[in-house]
Amino acid sequence: MLEEDELYDRSGPSRKGYHSPDDMAVIMVEEALEPYQEQLKRYFGMEMYKEAMEYCKGILKGLYEYEKNSNSKFSEWARDVPIEMFGWILREWKKKNKEKSYQVEIDEFITKECNEWSDHKG
Numbered sequence: 001m002l003e004e005d006e007l008y009d010r011s012g013p014s015r016k017g018y019h020s021p022d023d024m025a026v027i028m029v030e031e032a033l034e035p036y037q038e039q040l041k042r043y044f045g046m047e048m049y050k051e052a053m054e055y056c057k058g059i060l061k062g063l064y065e066y067e068k069n070s071n072s073k074f075s076e077w078a079r080d081v082p083i084e085m086f087g088w089i090l091r092e093w094k095k096k097n098k099e100k101s102y103q104v105e106i107d108e109f110i111t112k113e114c115n116e117w118s119d120h121k122g
Contacts, residue, residue, distance in 0.1 A: 002028055004073035025078035033059070033085060040089075044096045053102045056093045057109050060086055064114040087120045 011024040019027070036059050043052035066075070067082040090106075097103060111118045 002032060002072070002074045002078075004077070007074055007077060021077050025074065026081050028074075029078055029081045029085060033089075037089070037092075040093070047098075049097060049099050049102060052093065053097070053099075053106055056089065057106065057113075059089055060110065061113055063089075064117060068116075083117060083120065086114075086117055090120065 007021055007024055007028060010028070011019050011021040036055075040052055040055055040059070043049075043055060063082040063086045090110075093106070094103065110120075
């Protein structure tokens with residue numbers, strides 16, 4: 001769970017420079033998604049393309065639902081981050097996907113389950 005208090009604790013001046021709350025919100029979302037991205041890479045590494053697609057659907061749906069339903073103060077700082085990460089993760093999946101039928105399936109999934117972001121299918 002991304003918390004506003006942690007955002008404030010981690011933003012501001014530090015030894016590495018200054019991080020605004022906006023910038024830190026992006027970093028924190030990226031950190032939260034990192035384990036999911038690593039699992040997606042593992043599926044591709046094992047040539048488990050169907051599992052990679054299903055896992056990618058879960059990540060995309062999670063980002064979509066977070067954007068649509070989160071009412072936390074943190075989400076106010078990270079307004080554009082979910083849709084940007086949605087597009088980035090989908091593009092990365094498409095680069096590694098070897099199955100053309102899965103491309104059609106994920107596009108249909110996005111149209112049905114994440115309809116307001118269907119223009120990000122690329």
